[in-house]
Amino acid sequence: MELFLDPDDGRALSTQLYDQIREAIADGRLPHGGRLQPSRLVAQELGIARSTVTDAYARLTAEGYVEGRRGGGSVVQGHASPPPEMAEAPTALAPTARAAAVRRYGVGLESHPRYDLTAGRVDARLFPLADWRRCTNRALTRLARDVGYYGDPAGSIELRRTLTHWVTRSRGVAATADQIVVTHGAGHATYLMARVLLRPGDVAAVEEPGYPPITTMLRSVGVEVVGVPVDEHGLVVDALPDAARLVHVTPSHQYPLGAVLSRQRRLALLRWAGRRGAAIIEDDYDSEFRYQNRPLEPLHRLDRDGVVIYVGTFSKMLSPALRIGFAVVPPGLVPAITAIQQAVDFGVPPVTAQTLCAFIEDGYLDRHLRRTRKVYAGRHRAVRAAVAALPDSCLTPLPSHAGLHMTLLAPDAPDDEELNVRSTRHGLQLSSLRRTYQHSRPQPGIVLGFGAISTPDIPYAIELLASLYR
Numbered sequence: 084m085e086l087f088l089d090p091d092d093g094r095a096l097s098t099q100l101y102d103q104i105r106e107a108i109a110d111g112r113l114p115h116g117g118r119l120q121p122s123r124l125v126a127q128e129l130g131i132a133r134s135t136v137t138d139a140y141a142r143l144t145a146e147g148y149v150e151g152r153r154g155g156g157s158v159v160q161g162h163a164s165p166p167p168e169m170a171e172a173p174t175a176l177a178p179t180a181r182a183a184a185v186r187r188y189g190v191g192l193e194s195h196p197r198y199d200l201t202a203g204r205v206d207a208r209l210f211p212l213a214d215w216r217r218c219t220n221r222a223l224t225r226l227a228r229d230v231g232y233y234g235d236p237a238g239s240i241e242l243r244r245t246l247t248h249w250v251t252r253s254r255g256v257a258a259t260a261d262q263i264v265v266t267h268g269a270g271h272a273t274y275l276m277a278r279v280l281l282r283p284g285d286v287a288a289v290e291e292p293g294y295p296p297i298t299t300m301l302r303s304v305g306v307e308v309v310g311v312p313v314d315e316h317g318l319v320v321d322a323l324p325d326a327a328r329l330v331h332v333t334p335s336h337q338y339p340l341g342a343v344l345s346r347q348r349r350l351a352l353l354r355w356a357g358r359r360g361a362a363i364i365e366d367d368y369d370s371e372f373r374y375q376n377r378p379l380e381p382l383h384r385l386d387r388d389g390v391v392i393y394v395g396t397f398s399k400m401l402s403p404a405l406r407i408g409f410a411v412v413p414p415g416l417v418p419a420i421t422a423i424q425q426a427v428d429f430g431v432p433p434v435t436a437q438t439l440c441a442f443i444e445d446g447y448l449d450r451h452l453r454r455t456r457k458v459y460a461g462r463h464r465a466v467r468a469a470v471a472a473l474p475d476s477c478l479t480p481l482p483s484h485a486g487l488h489m490t491l492l493a494p495d496a497p498d499d500e501e502l503n504v505r506s507t508r509h510g511l512q513l514s515s516l517r518r519t520y521q522h523s524r525p526q527p528g529i530v531l532g533f534g535a536i537s538t539p540d541i542p543y544a545i546e547l548l549a550s551l552y553r
């Protein structure tokens with residue numbers, strides 16, 4: 084415990100020590116059975132006579148707060164049971180109205196429910212722990228000379244080079260290393276773009292329904308967010324607000340409805356943005372998992388005006404816990420982005436970045452994707468089969484060809500709270516479709532994530548789900 088002495092305090096130094104230790108014992112910060120620091124060390128640290136400390140300790144001992152042990156040492160005699168909840172400290176500080184309006188998404192979700200159909204999760208059992216550990220060791224060896232320094236906020240040049248080869252190979256996105264910015268994921272990449280391209284009060288467009296944290300993040304930086312409808316061809320480009328300076332889209336696999344943005348719409352969106360000089364964030368969050376159809380060309384490849392920012396993430400490919408992704412941006416924006424990264428958090432930790440670099444370079448990522456694609460394709464088939472086998476049609480699946488979730492419409496769904504109570508009772512955890520609507524009347528249904536559930540559990544979980552609606 085840190086002790087403080089105030090030379091301007093009228094009390095004797097030993098009294099100041101005594102008061103602080105007694106208070107810490109009383110409120111449980113110094114737990115029962117814990118040892119006080121040896122008086123010699125305390126005296127050394129505080130630059131005072133040892134007798135000042137022993138005086139304080141002697142008083143605490145006399146009053147029963149501590150017990151002197153033979154052979155030295157003073158042991159706290161506080162609450163044997165857990166201390167009572169500490170009262171909330173009074174504060175004159177309050178969040179601004181804008182900050183107070185920000186709400187967390189997915190609060191109250193369990194980490195390991197019995198049947199996990201939560202959207203946005205991947206299977207921890209598939210994480211390539213041994214390979215990742217090997218690459219982390221290599222990264223630490225490689226970085227040994229550099230641990231005394233902050234890294235490049237945009238990510239090391241090695242990783243940026245590796246990522247240029249990766250996006251070209253996997254998505255046909257042509258980029259040079261100086262166009263790549265390593266980020267804490269797709270959401271963070273979008274945040275950085277908003278910080279660099281938008282002013283408070285500017286308008287941004289997002290898909291409706293969409294991924295709620297994007298709307299939340301944009302509002303938190305003072306941007307006005309407009310929801311634009313989505314149909315079976317993806318974002319309805321004709322409905323974009325004229326004033327929008329930035330559009331966030333998920334063209335490969337619309338979140339959450341699953342549509343692929345048609346080629347016609349892609350071209351229309353690019354024309355729309357090109358005419359206005361508005362930015363398009365192409366959020367390619369899960370396109371590595373594709374079960375049918377060849378992917379359409381990314382917007383980034385079709386872009387002739389330099390308005391598309393391509394955003395990739397390793398949250399689905401590997402793990403959302405790694406917090407790593409990247410953006411391909413026009414080189415002219417890189418200095419402003421990296422200056423913000425440096426000012427905010429200095430970017431992705433170099434050890435994680437270097438580990439990912441080795442993981443891709445040594446072929447582990449390709450191997451991991453070959454394996455997980457098979458598993459997730461099996462789950463995708465199992466979900467479709469289980470839903471199709473339901474005797475009644477209370478759940479209607481939307482077409483789904485990619486990713487780790489499938490959306491089911493459920494017109495007669497109970498409200499979310501009731502559904503939650505019912506499903507939790509059976510150990511089933513779900514993500515509601517309603518929550519992905521931020522701007523208009525929500526449709527009832529489920530965004531069914533099949534990343535975390537084991538394949539044999541799927542038929543039973545879907546049957547359980549259907550029974551909640553009956």
Ligand SMILES: Cc1ncc(COP(=O)(O)O)c(C=O)c1O
Pocket residue numbers: 202203267268269270271294333338366368395396397398403407408
């Ligand atoms: C549309 C969309 N974008 C981004 C993300 C998350 O990306 P990240 O973890 O890389 O921030 C998700 C997660 O499910 C998503 O659905």
